[in-house]
Amino acid sequence: MTDPATDPAPGPATDVPQVVFACVRNGGRSVIARVLTEHYADGRVRALSAGTQPGEHVHPEVVVVLEELGLDTSRETPSLLTRDTVAASDLAVTLGCGEECPYVPGVRYVDWPVADPGGQDPATVRAIVADLDARVRRLVAELVPDREPPPSVLG
Template identity: 60%
Template sequence: MTDIPVVLYACIHNGGRSLAAKVLTEHYGAGRVEARSAGSEPGESLNPLVVQVLHERGLSTEGERPKLLTTDGVAEADVVVTMGCGETCPIFPGKRYEDWELDDPKGQDLDTVRRIVDEVDAHVRRLLGELGAD
């Protein structure tokens, strides 16, 4: 067990919003928080426009791939952030849950995806501040 909080970001396909949140958390948290991501129905690949926007910010998505949201993954997390998959996420008493209402970047144009990633960025920074990991 570690002293740092574990944050799990969960969305549907785990290739857009939750991916961006994980990468941004790793960047800003710089080892003060462990970020994980998963999807209730993981896709086959990452959203290429989300990857592009993260790369524009100098952030790598190397080694990332969509992963299945599991009960064990939720149980291991200190904070669970859902983004459109709230009803499929297992609930454990005493665990902190947040639901971030964000548009799905799937099928959106580049400017819209940039806006969505900006919104994810703001939520991540706020959460890290609350966790004392900023």
């Protein structure tokens, strides 16, 4: 039995939902989605990115496009997607890693079929960023329904 005088009141949890964006190399799609989520959620969603076979660095063409939009990529480093990372998350968004992504019961999974920006020309990378921008804005609106998202970085 709970005592209303000493137990926290029911209602919105202070927990911030955690989302992990997963792709193969963790150098493009997952990084774009993570950076956009952090930008739009303004601390109300924790976003991680990881890869099933992480590369050595974020794709330079992705860095150029995101920085042109005013988004900081200086702290982005590819990391390995682990079962523990997925298990600690409320949502796993897969971006091309398919069955290589570890499955953890109880975690909600969503697959976003988005092209790989690695090695692509700037116009193609911008189109991929635009696709992910729309998806991320919808996701943030779903996860934080009481927050009005800022205008799109795409202008």
